[in-house]
Amino acid sequence: MTAIATKISAGPDLEMAVTIRGTGQPVVLLHGIPGSGRVWDRVAERLGQQCRVVVPDLLGFGASAKPVDVETLWATGQARALAQVLTALGIDRAAIVGHDFGGPTALAYATEFPDRVTHLVLAATNAFPDTPIPFPLSAVTWPALGPLTARALFSRPALRLMLWQGAGRPRTALSPATYLGDPEQLRSTRLIFATGLRELADRYAPCARALSRITVPTLVIWGDGDPFFPVAQGERTADDIPGARFVVYEGAGHFLPEERPAQMAAAIAELIGAPLPGASGE
Numbered sequence: 001m002t003a004i005a006t007k008i009s010a011g012p013d014l015e016m017a018v019t020i021r022g023t024g025q026p027v028v029l030l031h032g033i034p035g036s037g038r039v040w041d042r043v044a045e046r047l048g049q050q051c052r053v054v055v056p057d058l059l060g061f062g063a064s065a066k067p068v069d070v071e072t073l074w075a076t077g078q079a080r081a082l083a084q085v086l087t088a089l090g091i092d093r094a095a096i097v098g099h100d101f102g103g104p105t106a107l108a109y110a111t112e113f114p115d116r117v118t119h120l121v122l123a124a125t126n127a128f129p130d131t132p133i134p135f136p137l138s139a140v141t142w143p144a145l146g147p148l149t150a151r152a153l154f155s156r157p158a159l160r161l162m163l164w165q166g167a168g169r170p171r172t173a174l175s176p177a178t179y180l181g182d183p184e185q186l187r188s189t190r191l192i193f194a195t196g197l198r199e200l201a202d203r204y205a206p207c208a209r210a211l212s213r214i215t216v217p218t219l220v221i222w223g224d225g226d227p228f229f230p231v232a233q234g235e236r237t238a239d240d241i242p243g244a245r246f247v248v249y250e251g252a253g254h255f256l257p258e259e260r261p262a263q264m265a266a267a268i269a270e271l272i273g274a275p276l277p278g279a280s281g282e
Contacts, residue, residue, distance in 0.1 A: 002021075003019050003020070003021050003044075003048075004019065004020045004021070005017065005018070005019045005020075005063075006018055006020070007063070007064075008084075008085045008088045008089070009084065009085075009088065010059065010064075010065070010081035010082070010084050010085050011072075011080070011081055011084060013065070014059060014064075014065045014067065014072070014081060015064065015065050016056050016057065016058075016059060016064045016065070016081055016082070016085050017037070017056065017057040017062055017063035017064045018037075018054060018055065018056045018057075018085060018089075019037055019044070019054075019055045019056075020052065020053065020054055020055075020089070021044050021045065021047075021048030021052075021053045021055075022047065022048030022049065022050070022051055022052050022053050023051075023052050024050055024051045024052050024274060025050075025051050025052065025094075025095065025118070025272055025273075025274055026051070026052045026053075026054060026086075026091045026093070026094035026095065027047055027051045027052070027053050027054070027094060027095045027097065027268060027272065028054045028055075028056070028082070028086070028094050028095065028096050028097065029043060029044060029047075029053065029054070029055045029097045029099075029102075029257075030056070030058065030078075030082075030096070030097060030098040030099065030102030030103075030105050030106055031055075031057075031058060031061070031099060031100070031101075031102050031257070032099045032100020032101045032102050032103075032124075032125070033061070033100060033101040033188075033189045033192055033193065034159050034162075034163075034179040034180055034181075034185075034186075034189045035061065035100070035101075035178070035179050036057050036058075036061045036062035036178055036179070036181060036185070037055040037056055037057045037058075037061075037062055038062065038175075038178045039099075039178060039179070039255070039257045039258055040055045040257050042257075042258065042261035042262075042265075043257050043261045043264050043265045043268075046261065046262060046265035046266075046269075046276060047265045047268060047269060047276075049276060049277075050269055050274040050275075050276055051269065051272070051274055052091075054086070054089065054091070054094070056082060056085060058073075058078050058101075058102075058105065059072060059073060059077070059078055059081055059188075060072075060073045060184075060185065060187075060188030060189075060191075060192070061181060061185050061188060061189075062181065062185070066184040066185065066187075066188060068187075068191075070191055070192070070195050073188055073191060073192055074192065074195065074203065075101070075104035075105045075107070075108040075203075075207075076108045076112070076206075078105045078108070079105055079106075079108035079109035079111075079112055079113070080112065082105070082109060083109065083112070083113055083116070086116070092116060093115070093116050093117070093118050094116065094117070094118060095117075095118050095119035095120070095121070095268070095271070095272050096109055096110065096117050096119070096120055096121070097120075097121040097123070097268055098121070098122055098123070098125060099123040099124060099125065099256060099257055100123075100124055100125055100254070101125070101192060102123075102125070103122045103123070103124075103125025103126065103127060103207075104125065104126070104127065104203075104204070104207050106120060106121075106122065107122075107127060107206075107207045107210040107211070108206070108207075108210075110210060110214060110216075111206065111210045111213070114213075114215075117216055118216060118272065119216055119217050119218070119219075119271050119272050120214060120216055120217075120218040120219075120241075121218070121219045121220075121221065121267075121268055121271065122218070122219075122220050122221070122237060123220070123221040123222070123256050123257075123264070124221070124222055124223060124226055124228075124229055124234075124254050124255075124256050125229070125237070126204060126207075126229060126233070127204065127207040127208055127210075127211055127237055127240075128204055128207070128208050128233070128236070128237075129200055129201040129202075129203075129204040129205045129207075129208055130200075130201075131200065131204070131229075131233070133197055133200065136149065136153060137153065137197060138197075139153075140153065140193075140194055140197045140198060141197055141198050146194070146198065147194075150190055150193070150194040150197075151190065153193075154186075154189060154190040154193050154194070155186075156176075156180055156186060159176075159179070159180055159186075159189065160176050160180070163176065163179055163255070165227055166226070166227060166228060166253050166254035166255055167253045167254075167255055167259065168223050168225035168226070168251050168252040168253030168254075168259055169225060169251040169252075169253075170251070172255065172258055172259045174255055174258060208240070211237065211240035211241050212240055212241070212242070214241045214242065214244070215242070217243070217271060217272075218238075218241050218243070218244040218245070219244065219245050219246075219247065219267060219268070219271050220234055220237050220238040220241070220244055220245070220246045220247070221234075221247050221248075221249065221256060221264065221267060222234030222246070222247070222248050222249070222252075223248070223249050223251070223252030223253050223254060223256055223259065223260075224248050224249065224250055224251065224252065225251055225252060225253045226252070226253055226254045227253065227254065228254050229254070231248055234246060234248070245271075247267060247282065249263060263282070267282075
């Protein structure tokens with residue numbers, strides 16, 4: 001299946017890189033941080049058999065523009081940029097899938113553009129302003145040491161360690177090049193992480209409020225070996241969404257698009273009513 005890569009205006013002096021596969025019902029796959037749209041490749045290849053799959057590099061990542069202001073990089077800014085991209089592609093309504101930071105972006109999109117969302121999938125993400133911040137991440141919030149701590153914790157070696165820690169069983173080889181990218185992408189990763197930790201209550205309160213307002217069919221997917229967000233957080237996410245279905249992948253860690261691509265593709269396709277031949281989403 002041919003993948004079409006292009007860049008589309010996402011606002012003044014901003015371009016978002018997008019890869020498109022297949023035809024049919026539109027599905028948008030939003031990556032987390034660290035990461036880029038490439039983490040969805042194996043999911044998109046499968047979904048493209050039945051759907052029109054749109055995979056953007058979020059602003060600040062991959063081949064997209066890399067602005068330096070956090071409001072553009074944060075979930076609401078990403079959602080507004082995505083809306084412009086989908087409009088340019090002639091996509092009025094789509095299923096939105098968000099993993100990790102793609103989750104808050106998906107929720108921001110569903111909040112700002114509810115009539116443009118047909119289905120929602122949230123995977124291994126945070127949507128709550130009271131999520132505990134363990135040490136040493138909590139040190140990022142300390143006034144004096146915070147900036148230095150952020151630079152150390154979100155450095156290239158530290159993020160490589162995060163990739164290793166986050167993979168479940170059997171261990172999936174995750175490409176540092178895909179997740180970490182160039183120095184500008186690393187800067188975007190550090191800025192979003194640090195902002196989210198320092199301003200947890202303000203940044204995630206809108207996400208928590210959005211959950212109860214979701215009216216479209218929704219699936220929440222988690223790995224039972226996720227070291228960053230425990231299964232209880234996934235259960236809480238699903239419980240707050242009216243009618244949401246919750247699925248746990250045994251042995252999976254945090255990086256579900258690469259750890260469980262066949263299961264995720266099948267689950268998404270089943271949710272939107274376009275099941276893949278011979279596939280099961282469980």
